[in-house]
Amino acid sequence: MASASGAMAKHEQILVLDPPTDLKFKGSRDPRYTPTPDRPISPSPSRKTQGPFTDVVTTNLKLRNPSDRKVCFKVKTTAPRRYCVRPNSGIIDPGLTVTVSVMLQPFDYDPNEKSKHKFMVQTIFAPPNISDMEAVWKEAKPDELMDSKLRCVFEMPNENDKLNDMEPSKAVPLNAAKQDGPVPKPHSVSLNDTETRKLMEECKRLQGEMMKLSEENRHLRDEGLRLRKVAHSDKPGSTSAASFRDNVTSPLPSLLVVIAAIFIGFFLGKFIL
Numbered sequence: 001m002a003s004a005s006g007a008m009a010k011h012e013q014i015l016v017l018d019p020p021t022d023l024k025f026k027g028s029r030d031p032r033y034t035p036t037p038d039r040p041i042s043p044s045p046s047r048k049t050q051g052p053f054t055d056v057v058t059t060n061l062k063l064r065n066p067s068d069r070k071v072c073f074k075v076k077t078t079a080p081r082r083y084c085v086r087p088n089s090g091i092i093d094p095g096l097t098v099t100v101s102v103m104l105q106p107f108d109y110d111p112n113e114k115s116k117h118k119f120m121v122q123t124i125f126a127p128p129n130i131s132d133m134e135a136v137w138k139e140a141k142p143d144e145l146m147d148s149k150l151r152c153v154f155e156m157p158n159e160n161d162k163l164n165d166m167e168p169s170k171a172v173p174l175n176a177a178k179q180d181g182p183v184p185k186p187h188s189v190s191l192n193d194t195e196t197r198k199l200m201e202e203c204k205r206l207q208g209e210m211m212k213l214s215e216e217n218r219h220l221r222d223e224g225l226r227l228r229k230v231a232h233s234d235k236p237g238s239t240s241a242a243s244f245r246d247n248v249t250s251p252l253p254s255l256l257v258v259i260a261a262i263f264i265g266f267f268l269g270k271f272i273l
Helices: 002-007 133-139 159-180 193-233 238-248 252-272
Strands: 016-018 022-026 057-064 071-077 083-086 089-092 097-104 118-125 146-155
Touching (some): 022 057, 057 118, 071 083, 071 097, 089 097, 193 252
Parallel strands (some): 022 146
Antiparallel strands (some): 016 057, 057 097, 071 118, 083 097, 118 146
């Protein structure tokens, strides 16, 4: 009886698994479900919990073959609808490693419920000629099979992850405010070539008139000085000199200069802005 039980004993797992015993799935903090002072979490009627497993979470399982023979492997789980495994079976050549991606599908996480999900990696030495993998597993004897079991562990995001997730959420509105905020536009008036030429000609004309008025003003001032000298030397002509002095000191030329300056400033300002 003992010999029979010894004959039925399974071989030790030939593959080296990494991780060896636990498949850890770390939840991510969804910014939409991150509580803030101005936005507490409100329960959604469509979800039992606002948990960290609202997206697909992937963990990798490495299978290394340290032997000198080819090894067939197959990955099984107690919750096939909850996980997607790629590849879930295959052949590993001697000395090589295969990475198996285990993808946890989104689900309503309940922290009070402990995970009972488990995985099993089943292996067998590959026969010399393999034509049908399904036939290999069906025809395999129990004492030829090797297996390793792993349990699933759900990890909650730690405080550092919460802070790292909250900082980008705070940074986004700031950047959005910078991008979406009102941007001051320079006050400018688009002018076509015809209007530009007209303004230039008007400026030149006003400058010419201003120079002409300045010249006349200077000429009249010189003439006034000359007549004053004549008035001092010739008394009878004082009446006409006084009359001419009144004309010379008239504020009309100065008023014209001021008006011309205002026009030039107006047109130059319109052209520049």
